[in-house]
Amino acid sequence: MSIRDSGRPRDRARRLAPGAYEGADMPSWRGTDGRGGPPPGRRPVRERRGGIPGLLKFFLFAGLLAVVVVIALLTALRPLLKGAVSSWAWDNPSSLRVPFVAELVGEELGTQLTDPAGSDPTEAVFEVQAGDTPVLLAPRLKEDGFVKSERAFIFTAIQDDLAANLKAGLFVLRRDMTPGQVVDALVNGRVVVETVDVTFREGIRLEQIAAQLQTIQSGVDAKAFYDLASKPTPELLADYPWLATAGLPEGASLEGFLYPATYRLVTGANGGPFEVTTAEALVRMMLDKFYTAVGEARMTVPESRGLTFYQVLSLASIVEREAVLDEERALIAGVYQNRIEGKGGSKTILNADPTVLYAVDTMKLRDLPFADWVTYFFWSVPEGGLGNVQVTDDLRGYQTYQNRGLIPGPICTPSVASIDAALNPDTADGYLYFLAIPDGSGTHAFAKTLAEHNANKAKYGYQ
Numbered sequence: 001m002s003i004r005d006s007g008r009p010r011d012r013a014r015r016l017a018p019g020a021y022e023g024a025d026m027p028s029w030r031g032t033d034g035r036g037g038p039p040p041g042r043r044p045v046r047e048r049r050g051g052i053p054g055l056l057k058f059f060l061f062a063g064l065l066a067v068v069v070v071i072a073l074l075t076a077l078r079p080l081l082k083g084a085v086s087s088w089a090w091d092n093p094s095s096l097r098v099p100f101v102a103e104l105v106g107e108e109l110g111t112q113l114t115d116p117a118g119s120d121p122t123e124a125v126f127e128v129q130a131g132d133t134p135v136l137l138a139p140r141l142k143e144d145g146f147v148k149s150e151r152a153f154i155f156t157a158i159q160d161d162l163a164a165n166l167k168a169g170l171f172v173l174r175r176d177m178t179p180g181q182v183v184d185a186l187v188n189g190r191v192v193v194e195t196v197d198v199t200f201r202e203g204i205r206l207e208q209i210a211a212q213l214q215t216i217q218s219g220v221d222a223k224a225f226y227d228l229a230s231k232p233t234p235e236l237l238a239d240y241p242w243l244a245t246a247g248l249p250e251g252a253s254l255e256g257f258l259y260p261a262t263y264r265l266v267t268g269a270n271g272g273p274f275e276v277t278t279a280e281a282l283v284r285m286m287l288d289k290f291y292t293a294v295g296e297a298r299m300t301v302p303e304s305r306g307l308t309f310y311q312v313l314s315l316a317s318i319v320e321r322e323a324v325l326d327e328e329r330a331l332i333a334g335v336y337q338n339r340i341e342g343k344g345g346s347k348t349i350l351n352a353d354p355t356v357l358y359a360v361d362t363m364k365l366r367d368l369p370f371a372d373w374v375t376y377f378f379w380s381v382p383e384g385g386l387g388n389v390q391v392t393d394d395l396r397g398y399q400t401y402q403n404r405g406l407i408p409g410p411i412c413t414p415s416v417a418s419i420d421a422a423l424n425p426d427t428a429d430g431y432l433y434f435l436a437i438p439d440g441s442g443t444h445a446f447a448k449t450l451a452e453h454n455a456n457k458a459k460y461g462y463q
Helices: 052-091 093-097 099-113 134-143 150-159 179-188 206-213 222-230 234-238 279-299 309-322 326-340 353-366 370-375 393-398 416-423 450-459
Strands: 123-128 169-174 193-199 262-269 433-436 444-447
Touching: 052 093, 052 099, 093 099, 093 150, 099 150, 099 179, 123 134, 134 150, 150 179, 169 179, 206 222, 206 353, 206 370, 222 279, 222 370, 234 279, 262 279, 279 416, 309 326, 309 353, 309 416, 326 416, 326 433, 326 444, 353 393, 433 450, 444 450
Parallel strands: none
Antiparallel strands: 123 169, 193 262, 433 444
């Protein structure tokens, strides 16, 4: 060992890189190529960093990519998806409550959800019955013109939960409403109407109808009703031209044309197009019902019948008061038809008991205050026999025991069955007489001759 400088061992000479100094940090590798890099043939050793952040980035990227793909698919396939979902949804209406399904179905319905059914702003009444559901209401609403699309109404009704708020009753709707407005009206447009039903049976005369109206609490003025029906105004007759066609004489009452049926009279309402039924309204209701029930075909009487419809109606009113069983109506009409035609001889007249009773009642009612008609007993048989009853000149035509031919006009409102019998009387057997068999069955015994008739009287205790 050689000693230099104070005898210290001589360090092995080291050549430092320019700018380097003793004690400076060395690279993490050992050895160098003289340029600060790793020696030839060796790769640098880097510090190992955590792997979790990188994996998270991968999943985020994959998720975003999946969302993009799904959105693309939904956009491209939405029309097909919409049709499939809508078809399934209408088979399963409860599914319309699912937001995704509702969105697709709503898109398919489009403007049907906002289009009004029509342009008529007139208020009309629609009835919801007990047990009705939106699905049951839809076809009725469409038929009545309140909605254009059943599906649009059902969809809206389900979205607005109509079923939970639907109640039976009468509702005011218009035909210019959208489905949403109809749904709202079926919840908030309920009208409470106070009514009373009155039934006028077959075979009663005008004065009986007026007397019955006096016993009913309604808006109908019974006296006003009677005055209008007994002397119809030109304005009323102008609205019913078929009365003139039917042969109604000038100045005649509407007797016979006030159809027997049950009528609902409005006595009060809290809104809507309802008005309290007046006397004129009831007269019109009864005329309308007559025209609907009887029909124009029956009122167009062929010339071969030999009578106007008004005369047919008069004959039918007699049949109505005499017959009990429908199967005997044509036979009874045939008896009177045979008498009218004089088939029993020149002295044959109608001899119809109900027509004489009509004349008797008419005379008595003239002397009785209107308010007392409610206590009057109609159609009662006077003592002394009908053939001896004397009537006033204006009623002489109803005294068919003393006058020939058909009566001047109807004595009551007949049923359609009696009108049909008068239109087609059964005259084949040539019956001229009949009498009621007193056994409670409503049947009659018919006879062709007076001798047969008298025999029937003896048989059934009339002598």
